[in-house]
Amino acid sequence: MKRIVLIVVVLLAGLHAAFAIDPLPFKDRAEEVRFQKLTRQLRCLVCQNQDLADSDADLAKDLRRQVFQMMQEGKTDDQIKQYLVSRYNDFVLYDPPLHAGTWLLWFGPFAFLALGAAVVVTILRKRTRQPLAAVDSEEDW
Amino acid sequence: MLPELGQFALILALLLAAVQCTLPIWGAWRGNPALIGVARPAVAGQAVFVVLAFGILTWAFLTQDFSVAYVAQNSNLSLPWYYRFPAVWGAHEGSLLLWILILNIWTVAVAAFSRHLPEALMARVLGVLGFISCGFLLFTILTSNPFLRHLPALPDGSDLNPILQDPGLIMHPPMLYTGYVGFSVAFAFAIAALLGGELDVAWVRWARPWTNVAWAFLTLGITLGSWWAYYVLGWGGWWFWDPVENASFMPWLVGTALIHSQAVTEKRGSFRAWTLLLSIFAFSLSLLGTFLVRSGVLTSVHAFASDPRRGIFILVFLGIVVGGSLLIYALRAPKVAGGKAFRLLSRETLLLVNNLMFVCAAAMVLLGTLYPIIGDMLGVGRISVGPPYFGFVFPLLMLPVVLLIPFGPFFRWAMADWGAAWRSLRPALILALAATIAAALVFPHAPLRALMGVAATFWVGAGIVAYALRRWREAPAGRRYTPEMLGMILAHFGLAVFLAGVLITGATSVERDLGFASNQTQQVGGLDFRFTGVARVKGPNYLADQGTIEVRDGDRLVTTLHPQKRQYSGQQMQSIAAIRGGVFRDIYVALGDPLGNDAWGVRIYVKPFVRWIWAGGLFMLFGGLTAAADRRFRAKRAEADAVAPAAVPAQVSA
Amino acid sequence: MSLGRLLPFIGFALIVALLVFGLRWNRTHDMNWVPSPLINKPAPEFTLPLLYDSTKSVSRKELLGKPWLLNVFGSWCVTCQDEHPVLMTYAKKFGVQLIGLNWKDDPDAAKRWLAQFGNPYDTILVDTDGKAGIDFGVYGAPETFLVDGQGVVRYKHIGNLTPESIARELDPAIARLRTERP
Numbered sequence: 001m002k003r004i005v006l007i008v009v010v011l012l013a014g015l016h017a018a019f020a021i022d023p024l025p026f027k028d029r030a031e032e033v034r035f036q037k038l039t040r041q042l043r044c045l046v047c048q049n050q051d052l053a054d055s056d057a058d059l060a061k062d063l064r065r066q067v068f069q070m071m072q073e074g075k076t077d078d079q080i081k082q083y084l085v086s087r088y089n090d091f092v093l094y095d096p097p098l099h100a101g102t103w104l105l106w107f108g109p110f111a112f113l114a115l116g117a118a119v120v121v122t123i124l125r126k127r128t129r130q131p132l133a134a135v136d137s138e139e140d141w
Numbered sequence: 142m143l144p145e146l147g148q149f150a151l152i153l154a155l156l157l158a159a160v161q162c163t164l165p166i167w168g169a170w171r172g173n174p175a176l177i178g179v180a181r182p183a184v185a186g187q188a189v190f191v192v193l194a195f196g197i198l199t200w201a202f203l204t205q206d207f208s209v210a211y212v213a214q215n216s217n218l219s220l221p222w223y224y225r226f227p228a229v230w231g232a233h234e235g236s237l238l239l240w241i242l243i244l245n246i247w248t249v250a251v252a253a254f255s256r257h258l259p260e261a262l263m264a265r266v267l268g269v270l271g272f273i274s275c276g277f278l279l280f281t282i283l284t285s286n287p288f289l290r291h292l293p294a295l296p297d298g299s300d301l302n303p304i305l306q307d308p309g310l311i312m313h314p315p316m317l318y319t320g321y322v323g324f325s326v327a328f329a330f331a332i333a334a335l336l337g338g339e340l341d342v343a344w345v346r347w348a349r350p351w352t353n354v355a356w357a358f359l360t361l362g363i364t365l366g367s368w369w370a371y372y373v374l375g376w377g378g379w380w381f382w383d384p385v386e387n388a389s390f391m392p393w394l395v396g397t398a399l400i401h402s403q404a405v406t407e408k409r410g411s412f413r414a415w416t417l418l419l420s421i422f423a424f425s426l427s428l429l430g431t432f433l434v435r436s437g438v439l440t441s442v443h444a445f446a447s448d449p450r451r452g453i454f455i456l457v458f459l460g461i462v463v464g465g466s467l468l469i470y471a472l473r474a475p476k477v478a479g480g481k482a483f484r485l486l487s488r489e490t491l492l493l494v495n496n497l498m499f500v501c502a503a504a505m506v507l508l509g510t511l512y513p514i515i516g517d518m519l520g521v522g523r524i525s526v527g528p529p530y531f532g533f534v535f536p537l538l539m540l541p542v543v544l545l546i547p548f549g550p551f552f553r554w555a556m557a558d559w560g561a562a563w564r565s566l567r568p569a570l571i572l573a574l575a576a577t578i579a580a581a582l583v584f585p586h587a588p589l590r591a592l593m594g595v596a597a598t599f600w601v602g603a604g605i606v607a608y609a610l611r612r613w614r615e616a617p618a619g620r621r622y623t624p625e626m627l628g629m630i631l632a633h634f635g636l637a638v639f640l641a642g643v644l645i646t647g648a649t650s651v652e653r654d655l656g657f658a659s660n661q662t663q664q665v666g667g668l669d670f671r672f673t674g675v676a677r678v679k680g681p682n683y684l685a686d687q688g689t690i691e692v693r694d695g696d697r698l699v700t701t702l703h704p705q706k707r708q709y710s711g712q713q714m715q716s717i718a719a720i721r722g723g724v725f726r727d728i729y730v731a732l733g734d735p736l737g738n739d740a741w742g743v744r745i746y747v748k749p750f751v752r753w754i755w756a757g758g759l760f761m762l763f764g765g766l767t768a769a770a771d772r773r774f775r776a777k778r779a780e781a782d783a784v785a786p787a788a789v790p791a792q793v794s795a
Numbered sequence: 796m797s798l799g800r801l802l803p804f805i806g807f808a809l810i811v812a813l814l815v816f817g818l819r820w821n822r823t824h825d826m827n828w829v830p831s832p833l834i835n836k837p838a839p840e841f842t843l844p845l846l847y848d849s850t851k852s853v854s855r856k857e858l859l860g861k862p863w864l865l866n867v868f869g870s871w872c873v874t875c876q877d878e879h880p881v882l883m884t885y886a887k888k889f890g891v892q893l894i895g896l897n898w899k900d901d902p903d904a905a906k907r908w909l910a911q912f913g914n915p916y917d918t919i920l921v922d923t924d925g926k927a928g929i930d931f932g933v934y935g936a937p938e939t940f941l942v943d944g945q946g947v948v949r950y951k952h953i954g955n956l957t958p959e960s961i962a963r964e965l966d967p968a969i970a971r972l973r974t975e976r977p
Contacts, residue, residue, distance in 0.1 A: 020376070021716075021733025021744040023656035036652060043525045045829055045934040048440050049383055051527065054376040058899070059934055062925045087932040089522055089832045095529035096512075101521030105512050109505035109534055116497045123478075124490060127411070130482035132555055141616045141626075418803060425807070438817040440827070452818050460811050467804035474800055511810075514817040522830050 020056050024068050031071065038077055039064055041095050042084065051094060144209050144288040147197035151288075154190035154241075155278040157183050161271030165264035169337070177260050180267040184252045187274065188245040195242045198287050199229050208294030211235060211287045217298040219682035219710050220306070227311040228301045233435055233451075234287035236314060240431070241277050243315070243322045244270070251326055251351065258347060265333030266326075273325055276458045284451050300682075303707065303715040309369030313362060317389060320359025321430070324392060324423040326351040327399060331420035332466055335473045345407045345416060350769040352403060352420075353628070356396045357765025363389055364758030372720055377652060377729055377746040379754060382531040384439040387510045388430030391503045395423040398499035400765075401492050409554060411480030411489055415496055417470060425463040426503065432459055438514065486559050488552040491545055502538045506531065543597050543640070546633060547604025551611075565611060569603035587648065594644020602637030605630055628768025632761045639757025645750040654733070658740045666747030668728065669693040675732070675741055683707040685717075688732045688741060692721065704732040704743070727751045831932050831951040838942045839930035843920035846897055846905060853920060855946060862949075862972050863892040865940040866916070867928065869900040870908035872936040878955035879912050885961060886915035891941075891969060895919040898928050898936055941965065943972050 026032040036053060042063070044055035052060050052067070063084070070080045084092045096102045161183035168176025198211075202225045207213040215231045216224075230236040248270045255263045281287070330348035366386070371379045380386065399419040406416040433439055436452025483489040509526045516524035547569060551562035577596040580587060609630050612621055622630070653665050657672035664670070671691040678687040685707040692699045702719035709715065721728040726749045733742025833839075842854040866882065868875040886893045895916035897905045902921055909919075922928055931940065941950040950968040952960060 021654050021731060021742045023654045023733070023736075023742050032653065041529050043527070046827065049381075049527075054374075054378070059925075062899075062929060066926075066929060086832055087929060088934065089829050089932075091523040091525055091829045094525050094527035096524050096526055099521075101516060101519055102512075102524065104515065105508065105524075105526065105530070108508050109501060109538065112504050113497075113501045113538070116501055120493055120497050123493065124485060127478065127482060127489075128485050132484070133481045141612070141620045141623075421803075429810075432814070436814075436818060437821050438814065449818050449822050452821075456811065456814055456818065463807055464804065464811070467807055471800040471804055507810075511813060511817075514813055514820070517820050517824075518813065518816055523828070 020054050020060070022061060022064060024065075034077070035068060035071060038067060038071075038080065041093065042067070042081070043092050043094050045088060045092060143197050144201060144206070144290060147194045147201075147288045148282070148286065150190040150194040150197065151278060151282055151286075154187050154194065155275065155282060157187040157190065158271045158275040158278055161187060162268050162275055165271075166268035166336070169261040169264040169268070172261075174260070177264040180264045181252050183271065184245075184248050184267055187271070188249045191242055191245045195229075195238055198235060198238060199226060202226065202229050205298075206294070207296070207298050208290050208292060209287075210289045210291035213291055213295050213298035215298070215301050217300050217682075217710065220301055221681050224301060224306050224310070227314075228305070230314050231301050231305050231310065234281070234285045236318075237277065237281050237285050238287055239314060240318055240322060241274060241281065243318045244274050244277065244325060247319075247323055247326055247351075248274070251329075261337055262330075262333050262339070262344060262347075265336050266329045269329035269332045270325060273329075273462065276462065280451070280454050280458065284448070284454055300709055300713065303683075303709050303713050304373055307369070307373055309365065309373060313365040313369050316358055316365055317362025320355050320357070320362045320396075321389065321392060321427045323351065323355025323358060324396060324399075324420075324427050326355060327403075327420040328424035328466070331417045332469060335417065335466075335469050338473060340475070340479075342406050342410055342413060345403050348420070349400070349403050349407060350771070352396070352400055353765045353769035356393070356400050357762045357769070359389070359393050359396060360758055360765060361762045363393060364755050364762070367758075368755050371751075372718060377650070377718075377744075377748065379751070382509070382528050384441040384510050385430075385434050387506050387531075388426075388433050391506050391510075392423050392426040392430065394499050394503040394506065395419055395426055398496045398503075399423050400768075401495050405489055405492050406480070409481045409483070409489060411478070411483070412493070412496070413475050413479055415493075417474060419496070419500075421463070421466045421470065422500075422503075425459070425466075426507075428455070428459050428462060432456055433510070439510065440513075481555060483555045484557075486552065486557045488549060488554050488557065491549050491552055494545065495542065495549075498538060498542050502535060505534055505538060509534075543601060546601055546636070547607070550605070550608040550629065550633075565607055566604055569600060569607050572603045573597075573599035591645055591648035594640060594648065597644065598637050598641040601640060602634060605633040605637065624771040625768050628764045628766070628771075630764070631767060632764025635757045635760025635762075635764055637757070638753050638760055642750050642753030642755075642757060646748050646754065650746060650748045650751070652744070652746050654742060654744050656736050656740055657743050658738070665745045667694070668699065668747060669695075670730075670743075670745055672741070672743060674739070675735075678705065680707065683709045686732065688730075688743065690719070690730050690743065692728055700728065702728070702730045704730045706732050722752060724752060725749060825954070828953055829932075829934065831948070833932055833940075833948040834951065836948060838940070838946050838948050839927070841920075841927045841930065843896075843922055843927055846895075846902055846919035846921050849902070849921070853918060858892075858894075858942070859946050860944050861892065862941065862943045862969070863894055864889060865894050865896055865931070865942065867896045867898045867931075867933050867936050867938040867940075869898050869936050870904040871900060874955045875937045876912065878937050878957075879915070881956050881958060881961070882915040883913050885956075885958075886917075889965075889969060892917045896927070896931075896933075897921045897923075898933060899923065899925045939965070941968050941972075943975075 024035070026035065039053035040051050042052040044050045044052050044057055044060040046057050046059050047055045050060075052064055067080055070083065075083075081093060090097060096105055098106055161180060164176045165180035165183070168174070168179065198209075201209045201212050202216055203222070205212070205216065205218065205225070211232070211234050215235070216228045220228065228235075230239040248267065251270065252263075252267055255266070258266070327348050330344050330351075334344040366389070367379045370381070371377065399416070402412050402416045402419050405412045432452065432455040434441075435448075436455060437449055438452060509530055512526045513524055516522065547566055548562060551557075551565050573596050576599045577592050580595045581592055584591075609622075612626065651666040655663050655665075657663065659674050660671065662669050662671040669692070671693070673689045673691065675686050675688045678685045685705040687703050687705045690702045690704070692702065700721040702721060704719040705717040707715050707717055716731050718729055718731040720730075726747065729746035729748060731744040733744060735741050838855060840855050842852050844850075844852045868878075882893070893916050895918070897919055900921075900923065902923070905919075905921075920927075925933075935953070937955050939952040939956055940948055943949050949972065950965065952965060956965065
């Protein structure tokens, strides 16, 4: 199974790599920026953790071209993402979609923060009730 | 012959480490000076053999001894001599040996500068460090032996990965490891304090300089790594939230909380539990990072070749070290919150919030990094977590920190004078708002993020400058800029510089992939780029296509850039970007593929303020080192009190 | 020893448990394995020319009625060479049509490769630019799809087929199709 990745790597080594640099005929700057943003949110499936914009893999180039073509056809970002997800699964998105399986990811940090804040508030309540020692102004400097 | 000596040296080092981690701790427990006295010699002995082993491996690389399998895998005959040295740590086995070497250097340093410590504490600290060394040496000898032979010796090796054939490889791993591994000292002090049942907080004062230095080096290591990725990888990015990067960032986040918590515990006696736990967490995250990078559990461009067997070993070791220390904590941590009381508006409160936010941030990075595994476990299929997630949640969590940071130095201990602080900071706030409005007027199309970047930078920057000025005006002579305070000022200023870099570059960078015909000129980011063709160029161990691009601002020639695409002898191709760096702007060009008819694809970046990102890191580095130099930490308490001038009786109001 | 004091230890234990799971998962799964969202969904529409007669083409419609296997391969693909002998042996034993998809390849190179190693396929379709591959969610070669008579994808195998994986997964999948219809 690991061979598949090996194939892609072997393939790259033999050909001229740097596929990631791929000039495309954008209509205008806004379209180019949109393309860059979009391809940064998509994952290269055959790479070790790279986005579609930076990957040299052959498949990445094909998918970039596909994204470009769909943009030319007037599809929205969501439609393009949906197209890829229906073929390659959520894995292709670097921005994890919000569903039951990713609640922990999206809400976890804030829940942790809320918990921590509660702890801090408890600590503060206790500590700020105690009588202050004489303030040594020397310690300010 | 020599490689076998190297193996033997490792085994001897292991034996000495075993002695170092058992006898002194037993001696400290039993009050036996003889056993305690074993500590320093054991440290010295272990270090000798580790240095010997490392030296032998280095020698094998320098003399290109391909009978050693590790050397054959990571260098070849055409590798330039200056890369043979850092090739030692180019892959798993060697980098592990580097880890151990650096741990030994730290341990020797602690042993050398420990004369002023109570003997029992010293024994425990060195003992804990010995335990860690034991684990890593055992791991190396059992699963990752760099001295294994490949006989008959190959005539030539495979190549060192071209990406690593770069000065960055010489600097980045050693600096990073110095930081990573350095947190083991704070860890050792914390465990030693717990074992000894220390009720007073003197141990924190002694731990502080070590922790500050470790933090400084980790900052440097991460900064170098980011810088290296920027100019080597050819994508113009400087941070990818890749698992391996996160593995170094998590200890940094907790380490930042730690150095601040240590300050509170040392000066006020408060937050002892926080300081103990943060000391344990910081090093735990270093160990966890080591696990993540070498076990194959996560996919990453940076990861070493993975081997689940190694993963199991590290995980077991992690379990013992961290699990053990958290159990010790549960059993022996102070039961009652100590320290001087404080009010809600006080520096203590701000630093408590600081602790909370940085711990949350570290927890968030951990969650995101491990989430693919959680996704597998929950059966929701493979989930990718990348920059869109981290880049969104992290700034949110750091926002409170950025807003509160200027208040920190202005709030007094125990009870802050809110009015005075506000009066001191009002100019900074006005300056920040004015600068933001000015930026919005001068650049009407500036994205919101850039404007927020301007506001944050001025707020933090002006805030710390205001404090520096106040100290100049009002602090007692001789205490104006103590190393500790100067360090803080530098580091906080560095944060402002860093913020400027990140937020401005993030919002205003331009990237374009363009096809250039011969002698064609195109415009990017307000500059004219003229492509004059590609030539074949030969290097020491590669053949390259080299492009020539002239960059003009109007009529003025700004620079001529020569991006390359190199073909190394091992068939590996690499794109070498050409960069014209500047304080306010980087121009970055990478060569793509031939498009036919002498036309070539070229990627161009214009990145304003990108160097401020690393400049900020350097300020933080110097801040950390400066703070560590404060003599207060080294002199015994009585001495320090005698040196300090008499207390100023009346509090000078701002 | 209060619960509060043990909390960090408990939290850490949970993380270790997760990592242990991760290690074991890593041993049995390819980290680059992406589950196919096409399982139990209709196979994508396609019309592709034949390798040995580019004037003729086959579309999805024409394959309805009977189950068929789609094997993605290329002459450039090293692992396909490992898989090839297995396909040669099992092609007739599957009991269903074996259709090859020559993916992102040069048709002449493919013909040479098949001449050299043998041709196990009933039909071979050509997808030079990889568009059909994208529709099938192909991200590497070799991959094998099982499509039933109604045109629904029922199983996907990533990587080379081996006698073990055929016995363990593919044959049972094919058998399941048979029990569904007379």
